[in-house]
Amino acid sequence: MKNRLLLIEDEINLQNSLAYLLEREGFAVESASTGEAGLELARATPPDLVLLDVNLPGIDGFETARRLRADPRTRASLIIMLTARAHPDDIVQGLSSVADDYVTKPFLPRVLLARIAAHLRRAGTGEDAGGAALLRFGGLSIDPAAHDVRLDAVQVKLTRTEYDILVLLAAHPNRVFTRSQIIDQVRGSDFAITDRVVDTQISGLRKKLGGAGQRIETVHGVGYKFLDAPGA
Numbered sequence: 001m002k003n004r005l006l007l008i009e010d011e012i013n014l015q016n017s018l019a020y021l022l023e024r025e026g027f028a029v030e031s032a033s034t035g036e037a038g039l040e041l042a043r044a045t046p047p048d049l050v051l052l053d054v055n056l057p058g059i060d061g062f063e064t065a066r067r068l069r070a071d072p073r074t075r076a077s078l079i080i081m082l083t084a085r086a087h088p089d090d091i092v093q094g095l096s097s098v099a100d101d102y103v104t105k106p107f108l109p110r111v112l113l114a115r116i117a118a119h120l121r122r123a124g125t126g127e128d129a130g131g132a133a134l135l136r137f138g139g140l141s142i143d144p145a146a147h148d149v150r151l152d153a154v155q156v157k158l159t160r161t162e163y164d165i166l167v168l169l170a171a172h173p174n175r176v177f178t179r180s181q182i183i184d185q186v187r188g189s190d191f192a193i194t195d196r197v198v199d200t201q202i203s204g205l206r207k208k209l210g211g212a213g214q215r216i217e218t219v220h221g222v223g224y225k226f227l228d229a230p231g232a
Helices: 014-022 035-046 061-070 088-096 109-123 160-170 179-186 195-215
Strands: 005-007 029-033 047-054 077-085 101-104 134-139 140-143 148-151 216-219 223-226
Touching: 005 014, 005 035, 014 029, 029 035, 035 047, 035 061, 047 061, 047 109, 061 077, 077 109, 101 109, 134 160, 140 160, 140 195, 148 195, 160 179, 160 195, 160 223, 179 195, 179 223, 195 216
Parallel strands: 005 029, 005 047, 047 077, 077 101
Antiparallel strands: 134 140, 140 148, 216 223
16 A cells, blocks of 8 residues: 655645655655645545645644644654754754654755655554564653553653654663764754754653653763663
């Protein structure tokens, strides 16, 4: 079965060229030029992945992403933002809007296709998820196969980036990862990211994990590590 992609992009020439590229790669593609039109299409037939421009007429890409995540019908759809806005504040806002990735224009088509393939693979039951062992640390449990995080049996809702960072650190307890290593592992070395973006994701993750967030320790001047026991 073909993966369904929804392209929300108001530049018609770019929209047409991307739709052609994606269809040539075997995806079933629907296109919209506004956030409102994209939301209607997504709610009618939820896509596997949304390619979402930020600067749109009407509601912008940030608000569109928030509405997609708030709707039970589209909550599971992956979101990759496409934008010329490469300022760190924009990247932080995009990821905080629960986008799964943030690709800046201009971009290489093969890089975008690789990003799409990687996200779809992680979201499926391929080798990235299937067979992964359940991770338990006190009341915190992480099930990579089910993409599920629970604290004292209560599900913790994380953004895709927060989840990927948590799995990376928790799967290698007490190992220190630099910020560069973290982003290389969860997004790829060509991702437009800064130390501030990584720190923001860690801060949000700690808050959502409550007391278990203390297991994520800052190693000053280096990066972060996940403690297999508090104070270890």
